[in-house]
Amino acid sequence: MGKVKVAIICGGRSSENEISLISASGVLQAIDRNLFDIELIGITKSGKWLHLPKESIFVVKNGVLPTISENGIEVSITSQGLIAGGKKLAVDVVFPVLHGPYGEDGTIQGLLEIIGLRYVGSGVLASAVCMDKSYAKPIFSAAGLKVAPGIVVTSNKFELPSELSVPLFVKPARSGSSKGTSKVNRITELADAVEHALSFDSKVIIEKAVEGKEIECAILETDKKLTVSAVGEISISKDFEFYDFQAKYIDNSMELIVPANLPEGVEDEIKKAALIAFSAAGCEGLARVDFFYANTGEVIINEINTMPGFTPTSVYPKLFEESGVDYKLLITKLINTAMSKSVSITR
Numbered sequence: 001m002g003k004v005k006v007a008i009i010c011g012g013r014s015s016e017n018e019i020s021l022i023s024a025s026g027v028l029q030a031i032d033r034n035l036f037d038i039e040l041i042g043i044t045k046s047g048k049w050l051h052l053p054k055e056s057i058f059v060v061k062n063g064v065l066p067t068i069s070e071n072g073i074e075v076s077i078t079s080q081g082l083i084a085g086g087k088k089l090a091v092d093v094v095f096p097v098l099h100g101p102y103g104e105d106g107t108i109q110g111l112l113e114i115i116g117l118r119y120v121g122s123g124v125l126a127s128a129v130c131m132d133k134s135y136a137k138p139i140f141s142a143a144g145l146k147v148a149p150g151i152v153v154t155s156n157k158f159e160l161p162s163e164l165s166v167p168l169f170v171k172p173a174r175s176g177s178s179k180g181t182s183k184v185n186r187i188t189e190l191a192d193a194v195e196h197a198l199s200f201d202s203k204v205i206i207e208k209a210v211e212g213k214e215i216e217c218a219i220l221e222t223d224k225k226l227t228v229s230a231v232g233e234i235s236i237s238k239d240f241e242f243y244d245f246q247a248k249y250i251d252n253s254m255e256l257i258v259p260a261n262l263p264e265g266v267e268d269e270i271k272k273a274a275l276i277a278f279s280a281a282g283c284e285g286l287a288r289v290d291f292f293y294a295n296t297g298e299v300i301i302n303e304i305n306t307m308p309g310f311t312p313t314s315v316y317p318k319l320f321e322e323s324g325v326d327y328k329l330l331i332t333k334l335i336n337t338a339m340s341k342s343v344s345i346t347r
């Protein structure tokens with residue numbers, strides 16, 4: 001049997017463009033070349049699709065994030081498939097290693113459905129739901145999971161319900177990588193925090209800050225079965241008030257503790273909640289499900305990431321590595337799962 005032809009798409013128009021490049025670089029280096037032939041497509045910040053050399057490497061150097069140049073061979077998206085330099089790219093399946101809006105939000109998934117290409121990860125609806133926290137939270141609640149109390153605002157004119165006392169978190173409904181997110185310790189800081197979040201998204205969430213641990217758990221779909229990884233605890237240095245962009249990507253100041261330090265029974269409770277959330281949102285392929293384990297003992301779901309950070313040292317691959325699935329095998333499994341799906345509307 002010939003090799004499966006995989007198009008890795010990276011970059012993108014979202015504020016997580018650079019993070020996507022780093023994730024894709026990891027995939028490119030680890031993917032099993034005995035099983036897969038690769039095409040690499042980079043989407044620039046302005047939205048151009050470019051055909052990139054498969055040897056491209058993107059890393060953070062001296063604290064500077066990687067980028068792709070705006071010049072190169074453009075890829076056109078047609079009903080015949082993806083065309084670069086006048087030639088159709090041979091593609092069986094797409095691995096959209098894209099984070100945030102236009103990548104993780106159902107839009108590229110819709111485009112791929114329309115041109116009839118299989119892809120790794122969740123479909124249109126689940127991607128869209130998980131991208132927008134104002135829709136994901138009610139779905140989690142309806143499935144019986146606890147979420148942090150909060151409201152959705154679209155301007156700085158709102159009335160704060162009395163239960164939303166400080167400390168609060170203010171965040172864009174559809175951002176990622178903590179961009180635009182702030183913790184509000186004094187009520188006088190709230191208006192500025194909302195203004196800041198509104199510069200990232202027209203819809204903003206104000207929610208009660210949960211005091212406790214941040215716990216993450218990964219799910220992988222293979223042969224229509226779901227596997228839940230070990231549960232990890234995010235431990236960040238005391239220099240950071242919360243798990244912000246700098247802590248996540250620039251300073252490498254996060255330590256993942258696996259298994260998380262939790263009282264008896266809580267790990268299982270979290271794994272169960274992760275599966276419930278994955279199914280309630282209709283996710284496919286993979287997802288990282290993020291929780292808080294509150295000081296009160298409650299398990300509170302924060303969000304689902306349908307295309308989580310995917311470098312070899314990112315949380316999703318690390319959690320599976322701890323569970324016995326290494327990075328290379330994880331990539332193989334994800335692509336095989338995508339290949340097993342139908343390209344028709346009944347998926």
Ligand SMILES: Nc1ncnc2c1ncn2[C@@H]1O[C@H](COP(=O)(O)OP(=O)(O)O)[C@@H](O)[C@H]1O
Pocket residue numbers: 148169171175176177178179181207208209210211214242243244290302303
């Ligand atoms: N309600 C909350 N209570 C405590 N910390 C929060 C809360 N909401 C967000 N945070 C902090 O902000 C970070 C980013 O928020 P999150 O909702 O995960 O958005 P993103 O999609 O940007 O990752 C979280 O990892 C956590 O550190």
Ligand SMILES: [Mg+2]
Pocket residue numbers: 177178290303
């Ligand atoms: Mg998060």
